[in-house]
Amino acid sequence: MATLKVPAHVPAPSEDAEQLHKAFAGWGTNEQLIIDILAHRNAAQRNVIRKVYSEAYGEDLLTSLDKELSSDFERAVMLFTLDPAERDAYLANEATKKFTSSNWVLMEIACTRSSHELFNVRKAYHARYKKSLEEDVAHHTTGDYRKLLVPLVSAFRYEGDDINQTLAKSEAKILRDKISDKCYNDEEVIRILTTRSKAQLNATLNHYNTAFGNAINKDLKADPNDDFLKLLRATIKCLTVPEKYFEKLLRQAINKLGTDEWALTRVVTTRAEVDMERIKEEYHRRNSVTLEKAIAGDTSGDYERMLLALIGAGDC
Amino acid sequence: MATLKVPAHVPAPSEDAEQLHKAFAGWGTNEQLIIDILAHRNAAQRNVIRKVYSEAYGEDLLTSLDKELSSDFERAVMLFTLDPAERDAYLANEATKKFTSSNWVLMEIACTRSSHELFNVRKAYHARYKKSLEEDVAHHTTGDYRKLLVPLVSAFRYEGDDINQTLAKSEAKILRDKISDKCYNDEEVIRILTTRSKAQLNATLNHYNTAFGNAINKDLKADPNDDFLKLLRATIKCLTVPEKYFEKLLRQAINKLGTDEWALTRVVTTRAEVDMERIKEEYHRRNSVTLEKAIAGDTSGDYERMLLALIGAGDC
Known part of the structure; x- marks a missing residue:
């Protein structure tokens, strides 16, 4: 179950776009306003806001966010704002680059998304990078890792319950x-x-x-x-048992000497609309502390507020 | 370019369905009527006829065809009547079975279809066989063949013109x-x-x-x-150069001592709506005889008439 909280009465996309535009205007940026809007709209709503925003102001919302925000907060807002398939394509591409390569991220995307979601990632990858996901994965891996990862990202597993x-x-x-x-x-x-x-x-x-x-x-x-x-x-x-995988990832990211924001942001932004409720439950059980508390203790400022909003802490 | 000929004025699907039903009725079957209809309707039209037929007569058109027809003619009509993605799923499944296994058919389907067409085959495979195409291919192959075929059937190649x-x-x-x-x-x-x-x-x-x-x-x-x-x-x-591949396949199928109807039927039914015009050109150039003549010389009866209709010989 998702932790994303969408208000009962959602403003019109044009109004959201206008508010965001205001949040960027003048001296300083109104980060709280950005969180109040973007961290409380579902994927379909965010897509419409992005569309309306770019029509009204002639700039992709992500470009504006990139100009106005920075560091971990920027990454969290940017990743969450992206459409899920586009976001996964972005993360997967990053994971094939020299300095950000990560076999784990590739495996995670390939194995925890549904077959159709994974296929949508492959389509988004074509559109954005003019290449296929599997060709980049194959090109950037070798040996056993390639043997495992290329079929994982290329899979279109049967999803029925029939078993033999x-x-x-x-x-x-x-x-x-x-x-x-x-x-x-x-x-x-x-x-x-x-x-x-x-x-x-x-x-x-x-x-x-x-x-x-x-x-x-x-x-x-x-x-x-x-x-x-x-x-x-x-x-x-x-x-x-994907929820156990994500719980452990969060646990290690938070308990690390110096939080692993890269992993923390990825898990929160990719799971908030999917199964974060279940992951929180698992986290609480395994760590005897709620995920809210753990994140609040380990992060700060707008970044903290963004993550907490996404995991459903407080109202919207 | 396709060789399939669709008449300028196509009867209503209900009329086609009724005619087909009549063709099956009573003593003997009216094969020519079946050819006149099914070999002269495009994939979308055949799909509608199948739907209307099953609603009107409570039986899948393919089941009726299976009861009424036999041997090579049956296979040609049956394969062509299927929706292209379903047909490829059927051929691919056949190609993973013990007695009809064929690495070539799997390769051919994986490499000559567009990325989206191949993905539709994988979806049709799920629907029909409650398994994934790649899992059957992987299960039924070994060694070098598996190494090549599993990624081929799992590929979703980029299709733009950008090259590096x-x-x-x-x-x-x-x-x-x-x-x-x-x-x-x-x-x-x-x-x-x-x-x-x-x-x-x-x-x-x-x-x-x-x-x-x-x-x-x-x-x-x-x-x-x-x-x-x-x-x-x-x-x-x-x-x-898929047209050269198919030309050679046809050449070998026809020149063989005892025609290879299995291959001949597959190439004609799968390419009639795609690039058979190009393949015919290639065939003529390489064999100094038209494909029509070669097929007419090597096959007979309803099977011959069906194939010739599909490669665009005569009017419709």
């Missing part, structure tokens, strides 16, 4: 055999993780657990410092 | 180096062929030709009997 228990059993066995032989990058392991539907994969991993006495991710911890194994475990988490 | 000449040069060099080392299944070779846009790939292969003195497919003929090399060459042909 016989197949689940036989593929659980394949996974177990390959993992026992430490063949973590085996093409059969990659095939199963990258092509099966989430429901089918879940059945397979349940069989794994039942038949072999422990969860697959425990067996994948053989070498706790192996980065590829870490990514494999995260992939499995994203595909089966 | 620097990249074309550097990737031409990579291809040349790998081919010189006989590393035909190298992951870089696979990456370039499966992710780059057709325009970009074309630029790369032009550089290859210019810089190294001959076409890549000549270098890929090192071992003329190697099946994987054959498939690689066909992949490159499909991506760059």
Whole structure:
């Protein structure tokens, strides 16, 4: 469930656009006004505001935001304002660049979005970068990472509930055999993780657990410092229990010496309209402190206010 | 250009449906009537006829066709009647089955359809088989074939004209180096062929030709009997000169001792609404005989009439 709070009576898009334009005008910027508007409109509403704004003032709203805002607050507002598919395309592109490359972000986008959402990301990627997502991922990765990530971002998984228990059993066995032989990058392991539907994969991993006495991710911890194994475990988490994956990401981002704003902003802006309620619940349970409290304790100013608004703290 | 001929005045779909129903009624079947209707309606029109037919007579038109027709004629009518995305999903599924498996058909569908068409095939595959295309392809292939085919069927290539000449040069060099080392299944070779846009790939292969003195497919003929090399060459042909690929397929299907109806029917039914005019031109040039003549000489009866109608012989 989403944490985004949209007021019962939403002003007309033209009014929102005008208010935003005012917030940028004159000396200083009215950050609170920006938060009050953008952090309380859903994706469809933000798209219309952007359209109306650019028609009225001859400039993309994102360009204006870029001129007026800075640092973490800017990134949070900018990312959230983007349409979800465009935002993911942006994050994925960033993740293939030399200095911001991140296999985790690519995996996260590929595994926690629905099949159609992921396809929309690929379309948005074409439109914005004049290239395909998979070609950039393939070009910027090598070895085992490429073997895993290219099929992950290219997948169009079946999303029905139909599962095949016989197949689940036989593929659980394949996974177990390959993992026992430490063949973590085996093409059969990659095939199963990258092509099966989430429901089918879940059945397979349940069989794994039942038949072999422990969860697959425990067996994948053989070498706790192996980065590829870490990514494999995260992939499995994203595909089966995404809220636990995001909780851990938030926990590590916040507990780090010097908050990891990059990750914090990404999780909050991408999940606020999806499953942030569930992630907050998970966070509270695991950390004995609410996510609101944790974020408030670790961030400040407009950035803090933006994040708290997105995770549904306070009214709108 | 398509060869499909649609009459200037098309009867109402309800009338077409009624005529088809009559064609099936009583003793014997009126095959010519079936050809006159179905081989002269475009995909959108056939879809409406199918819908109207099933509403009026409580049976899918394809089921009726299946009851009334047989052998090669049935396959041709059935394949052509299907919506293009559904038809490709059907052909692709067939190509992953034990006794009808064909890596070539999978490659052909992946490489000669546009990115959006291929995505529609993947959607149709979900709807019909409750699985994803790539999961069946991955499950039913192994080794080098899997390495090539899974990314091919999962691709969503960029389709704009933008190309990067620097990249074309550097990737031409990579291809040349790998081919010189006989590393035909190298992951870089696979990456370039499966992710780059057709325009970009074309630029790369032009550089290859210019810089190294001959076409890549000549270098890929090192071992003329190697099946994987054959498939690689066909992949490159499909991506760059599909009409030449289809011409050769037709030539081999027709010249074979005992026509290869399976291939002949596939090419005619899948290309009649796309680029059959171009393929016919290519065929005539290469064989010094028109495709009409070649098909007429090699097939007979309703099957012959159906194919000739689809390649635009005679009036409608």
